[in-house]
Amino acid sequence: MISENPFDQFRRECQTVLSNALKKTLPEIKTPAITLSKTPNIEYGQLASSLCFELAKKLNQKPLSLAEHLVGAIDKSSFKLIEKVSCAGAGYINFYVNFAKFSALTLESVKQLKFDYGFVKTAKPNKIIVEHTSVNPLHPIHIGQARNPLLGDALARILECRGYKVSRHYYIDDVGRQSSVVAYGYEKLGRPKPTEKADHFVGKIYTVTSCLVEINRLKKARDLAIAVHSADDLVKVNKEIDEWMSIAAELKEKYPVLFESLMAKIGEDQNPEEEINRLNRAYEDGEPKAKQLIREVSDLCLEGFRETMKRVEVTYDSWDWESDFVWSTQVSEVLQKLKTSPFVYSEKGVLEFDAEKVVQVLNLKGKLGLGENHEVSPLTLVRADGTTLYTTRDIAYTLWKFKHAQKVINVIGMEQSLAQLQLKLALYALGYGEYAENFVHFAYNLVTLPGYKMSSRRGHYITFDNVLDEAVQRAYEEVSKRSPQLSEKEKRKIANFVGLGAVRYALVDVDSSKPVIFTWERVLNFETNSAPYVQYTHARACSILRKAAREPEKPAFELLSEKLERELILNLASFPDTFVEAAEYLKPNLIADYANVLADKFNTFYNALPVIKAESQGLSDARITLTQAIQIVMHNALTLIGVVAPEKM
RNA sequence: GGGCUCGUCGUCUAGUACGGAUUAUGACACCGGCCUGCGGAGCCGGAGGUCCUGGGUUCAAAUCCCAGCGGGCCCGCCA
Structure with missing residues (x-):
């Protein structure tokens, strides 16, 4: 018996049980959607409902007595994962999982699904184009721009594992x-x-x-x-x-x-x-x-x-030249079509697109989440000399993308939000409302140097190559210090994945909507940076498994009763949830956080409880299985953000 | 001037979409402990907070609403 999402299975059981109890005790009430939240503490069980607070007011009763009523009416006999249900606090209903069964379900699921564990597939495996990087071919990629490919690549990896057919595109801006x-x-x-x-x-x-x-x-x-x-x-x-x-x-x-x-x-x-x-x-x-x-x-x-x-x-499936869209008829076709719309006018010999009018006429303010006073500025489509502008060409490019995919995600800095909005509105204006709705600007905040903004025109920048070199060099010094016995070749190999992993992690683990101030400390301090920590922890888990040198024969999962062990099981069981959330809300940083938390818990466990020399064979087997599962899940999480999960370091 | 965005211990950061529990997450730095134990790039403990401010909604606000404040960005016949 395995599950692709053990925690969700438990949640569904709880929802069903609560919903049944509700129908039984309060048949006159229209059953609300039951949302369960995680408890702040394992003492309160694993899931909780605050439903009674809402109902109390409608029914003019005390939340706690309502909760008691509901708990009394709960029949969990046909559900296997629920251990007990109780009320607590001022009126919460807490659900406790049956750990013996839940641990077995979770660990066996991880073990069987292995490198697919957690990657719950979408019901609509559409084709998605992720455009990212797209640095102008004028100068090296600098560290400010490097956040883009790292976020974009993590997104692409996540969406691919979610079951979408992802195509990664680099838009070469050679016109201009x-x-x-x-x-x-x-x-x-x-x-x-x-x-x-x-x-x-x-x-x-x-x-x-x-x-x-x-x-x-x-x-x-x-x-x-x-x-x-x-x-x-x-x-x-x-x-x-x-x-x-x-x-x-x-x-x-x-x-x-x-x-x-x-x-x-x-x-x-x-x-x-x-x-x-x-x-x-x-x-x-x-x-x-x-x-x-x-x-x-x-x-x-x-x-x-x-x-x-x-x-x-970081890889790409397609390198798209902007100039190809100009030389073909695609840009002029878009212009022709736009000219026939009521949203384009000519002023002093230049062609203007009235984006605000599109919002007004098609009543899009609410749909696009624009503020009451938000007036979208007009966009110039064609210069007086007849040449086109960047966003104009991007409209043609976007239409082309939608010939090849149902959804388009553009990883582009938030400073281009207005242009991306105008582009979306141009799609509406052309009658492609469906495209517009599947057009996503993944806007991330800037990376700046302390004190000033990077400027490629002025030659003020730190290149991405330079950062990578420094990171690998610094990692090499660390490896040499910590593991002098290793061969030169091994040291180089380790320094490489540690250094590169640290850079990737540093630029992905912060919420992409927040600004990042680049400091060498942020990337190169291996005490602060979680990538080497997680990598180290993964290697440590691998080391235990090597030392154990056996496949667990009869794991006694019911013996995994320490708080630490239970927390680890819950973490593993929740990985699919985290993954789905990261994929659907485009939040790669959730994966980075998850890996860090799992590593933390594992290290605590490692220090507190013996795995190989546990008191009994059954417990040892169970802990070995737990360690295997942790190793697999840590590997899966790291892979999603493009960080190597090493067996040794 | 208008719009968008960010604001959480000294520093960095989670939680904000979908409001819930006495005790707001974790890290760095700081103070004090732990190597004859499966990898010390580790573990345990301590101290450190006006969740930018002020109102409002609510049984309940870091989270929602309104008004401000501070930083960044955008408002180009640049990309």
Whole structure:
């Protein structure tokens, strides 16, 4: 007898029993939906109902006497998992599980389902596209952006285990001015071969080029301000020039050769700004030379990204080029269709989308959860020169995604909430209400450095690669200190999964709606960080099982009567609940927390109670089975967030 | 100016969707203990709190509502 969700089985029994008692004692009352909550303490049983507090008022009775009545009417004879039901406090009804049976059910279920345990399948195994990472191919991925792939990958793993057909997409944003800036610099340098990791190489070219072009532009603006005698503008421009000059000085010091040669080459052009705009235009128009150039530099950068992502075991099923949607008819088709809707108007030669009107006309305020005073700003769809904007192209991309999936989840920072809302409203405007309802913006909060925001344009960032290197290096020092007897190869291997695990954990374990301030301490302190702790605990469980060196023959589950053991059983039995919640509410941090709690409990158990040398063979067998189950569940939880569960470390 | 979002011991953090129990979760740092026991990257104990503030709803509020305060973000012919 096994169950894919033991705790839920117990809960259902309790619900049925209570609902029956209710019908019997109070037939005149319409039976409410019975929700049971976990008790604050194992002394109060495992599940509790506060139903009597609600009923008391309606019936004008005391909650406690109602509870007594109901408890008296409960017939649990045909249910196997309920040990007893009692009333407590001012009117709670507490349900106690029969641990002998429940332990057997739980442990046998884990053992049989093994690496599938906990992964309760959805009733609707739809296809879901998860778009994540999508860092512009201009510079290396920095630590602020790294929260995205780690959250996205954890979500994808969780949804996949939930039974959805998940496809992971990377949207390559190669259209737009910034791509032309880097391509312009790259071309000026004579399309050099990378002398280091490709994305880092491209990133330097981008930052220096962007800085030089910006200064050039600002100087022209200054001349203009002088010419028209605008003192205000002059002050403003001068301030900006000062800022960029200091950035230039920094860059010149960091990359003297690159800086000098780009400065000389860019200096040859009368108007670099115009060259870049021309390139941008040519790329959107699909001119072969522009295509060749921008794709080449973008590909270089992506090559670096692939390397980084391979290292942390984040994978993608599809790399989608934004430019492909521009070159095909898809973007213009969307525009044509939008133009015929009543939500688009033309102003000073640009095409505007009236998002607020969509909300009004289709009465979406409540459905979208918008506040009373929330007015959605309009969105510019097409520039005066006829080129499109980012969100416009994203509409076409989104429609394409819905040709391949029933649900679309975009892992995108919360700073893009407005654009994502406008995009959703555009789907409504186009008549794709169903798409709009299955379009999810998974918004996460920013990662910042203490004191300032990371800026790729200014070259102020800590790269993800750098963080990974540091983490692995630091882990190596720890391993060498703690396990000097290991071979060099083993040390390296352990340092790798500990370091990478710590980084993944650090960026997934905080609620994604909360901001994270990046400190090295947060990632590298292996005392604070739970990933190495959980990994260590997993290895410890494996070690016991190795030492035991036997399969439990006759586990006496009824002997697992210590409070610690019971808490562990309850934790194991509740893993499916936690998993389902994490999947349905898109909360990967729940999994990280769960793993940590389980590890904590196991360590306490480990210190307090002997497993192999337990008083009797039956108890020892039961504790070995418990340890096996803990090891399996810890492994399953870690896998969901992409952290290695090691047998040794 | 408007909108969105976050605010919980010194620091970091769980709980907030779906209000419940005397005692608000855990970690770091701090104080004091535990290695001749299955892995000490561990365990046990102690101290530390206006759950941002003020109202309201309720038998019951960290959780819901209203009004504020503080930080971050957005309101571009950028992405």
